[in-house]
Amino acid sequence: IKGQYAKHFAVYDDNLRNKLLREQAITDSMEKALAEKQFFIYLQPKYTIQDDRLAGAESLVRWNHPEWGFMSPAEFIPLFEKNGFITRLDQFVWVETCKVLRRWLDQGYQPIPISVNVSRADVYQADLADILLRLIQKYSLPPSLLHLEITESAYTENPEQIIHTVGNLRELGFIIEMDDFGTGYSSLNMLNKMPLDVLKLDMKFIQSETAKPIDQGILRFIMGLARWMNLSVVAEGVETREQLERLRDIGCDYVQGYYFSKPMPCREFEILAQSLESQ
Numbered sequence: 001i002k003g004q005y006a007k008h009f010a011v012y013d014d015n016l017r018n019k020l021l022r023e024q025a026i027t028d029s030m031e032k033a034l035a036e037k038q039f040f041i042y043l044q045p046k047y048t049i050q051d052d053r054l055a056g057a058e059s060l061v062r063w064n065h066p067e068w069g070f071m072s073p074a075e076f077i078p079l080f081e082k083n084g085f086i087t088r089l090d091q092f093v094w095v096e097t098c099k100v101l102r103r104w105l106d107q108g109y110q111p112i113p114i115s116v117n118v119s120r121a122d123v124y125q126a127d128l129a130d131i132l133l134r135l136i137q138k139y140s141l142p143p144s145l146l147h148l149e150i151t152e153s154a155y156t157e158n159p160e161q162i163i164h165t166v167g168n169l170r171e172l173g174f175i176i177e178m179d180d181f182g183t184g185y186s187s188l189n190m191l192n193k194m195p196l197d198v199l200k201l202d203m204k205f206i207q208s209e210t211a212k213p214i215d216q217g218i219l220r221f222i223m224g225l226a227r228w229m230n231l232s233v234v235a236e237g238v239e240t241r242e243q244l245e246r247l248r249d250i251g252c253d254y255v256q257g258y259y260f261s262k263p264m265p266c267r268e269f270e271i272l273a274q275s276l277e278s279q
């Protein structure tokens with residue numbers, strides 16, 4: 001038994017060691033990656049659920065490393081949230097997103113809003129509102145074209161401070177979306193004090209492998225609450241027609257997911273948007 005334990009721990013140590021080595025390698029290469037433009041954004045469309053209109057997009061970061069190839073944000077974002085690099089990467093993503101919006105306006109497209117992710121570390125930065133305000137001024141954009149997705153769990157950390165910061169942003173005209181709604185255990189009592197425009201339902205309510213029968217009831221309840229609070233509701237992670245029908249049934253407003261489209265390069269998104277506009 002003793003021998004087996006030793007073996008077990010050796011494997012465990014190896015996994016942990018590999019993980020730490022990998023994390024160190026990522027940390028060592030992140031600055032260079034930013035300087036050398038290895039990061040870029042993909043856009044994933046959002047549609048109105050009632051009439052299938054293209055209504056917006058979410059900007060999602062991608063990393064194409066010269067040796068490791070495409071890496072999943074699931075691997076590097078949590079690490080960057082730990083080591084603080086996320087604030088710089090997010091600012092890069094916001095700039096790239098503003099450039100895209102500026103280009104759409106310059107080219108005379110019907111502009112649609114783009115949502116960017118704002119990580120918990122960004123929200124607890126004192127000058128977040130200044131940074132974002134300067135950004136939209138630099139690119140002469142109406143703030144309503146830039147939606148800010150803030151994960152629900154960020155709200156539970158220091159509610160007073162986040163209500164203050166996000167309240168400022170909302171007064172400036174940014175649209176505030178609560179991301180991953182249903183995972184962060186924000187109390188209903190808090191929800192009603194949050195400066196918010198949109199609830200973005202977490203995928204677990206929608207996806208068949210994780211959704212429980214009770215979830216349809218919870219979704220109906222959330223929809224009722226959202227209506228009453230004047231919030232619109234986005235469902236993400238929609239992969240099948242059945243999931244879409246269930247969401248339509250409860251009166252959800254917007255949908256995003258592989259059923260419609262995966263995140264794609266900006267140029268591809270523009271071609272899609274143009275083809276829809278000319279229909």
Ligand code: C2E
Binds near residue numbers: 073119
């Ligand atoms: P998120 O903000 O909840 O973004 C949604 C994720 O779900 C994206 O993964 C998207 O590609 C994926 N997705 C969209 N539709 C479907 C679907 O139908 N089925 C499934 N299974 N997945 C779908 P992605 O791009 O890998 O990003 C993962 C997470 O990494 C994001 O979750 C977000 O928390 C973080 N992230 C991505 N880009 C950024 C960024 O620029 N800044 C920050 N702070 N976080 C980011």
Ligand code: CA
Binds near residue numbers: 058117149179
């Ligand atoms: Ca998001």
Ligand code: CA
Binds near residue numbers: 151179180
């Ligand atoms: Ca998230």
Ligand code: CA
Binds near residue numbers: 200
């Ligand atoms: Ca989400």
